[in-house]
Amino acid sequence: MAWLKAGQASGGKFYEFTEVKNIYSKHGYVEVIIPSGKLTAKTVVIAAGSLTPDLLDQLKYQHSLFKKNIRLDVRKTTNSSVSHPAFIEEETGLYGRADIGSGLFYIGLPTNNARSSDQHSEAIYRHGLNQFNWVEDSVLQDSLESDDCYSDDGAGCVMALDEDKTIYLASGFSGGGFKIAPWVGYETARLIKQNEINNE
Secondary structure (H helix, E strand, O other): OHHHHHHHHOOOOOOOOOOOOEEEEEOOEEEEEEOOEEEEEOOEEEOOHHHHHHHHHHOOOOOOEEEEEEEEEEEEOOOHHHHOOOEEOOOOOOEEEEEOOOOEEEEEOOOOOOOOOOOHHHHHHHHHHHHOHHHOOOEEEEEEEEEEEEEOOOOOEEEEOOOOOOEEEEEOOOOOHHHHHHHHHHHHHHHHHHHHHHOO
């Protein structure tokens, strides 16, 4: 939301719930075809979250991104686990963070298939028990899930898609985009600025 507000403050426009039918690179600028007509810009960055792979397929760009469902559980604890720092466990991929305001703990485990199964909460619980004593007495409150954009190597992509370097991709961070969003924004802006300097 902060990036959106900053963009609008710099003169950008926000078109909510607008379907992109096509994107063309034309002689140093870009046309974005939408149902009501077209938008033009010097540069376009494709960062559409879980919709990115489908959009790239539609635009006929080669890529190694895919959509994957991620799920986490919200657990109520009876001890001081709410002071536990956010974590990602390297070996199993177990991750979580406390919500100090509510006293709840968000804990999840990567899904190993396209859609999460009904047994995923049980797997989260079992892996949590191996790591933290507080999990045993915690009570499941809710399960949350959404789709996200993953890449084959887990590193994500920040790159130009066309020869003119007017269409860029910033996606595929395998569920970790919120952690490296400042770098993604900076690197995307750096690549765009570098291309502008090279073309002066």
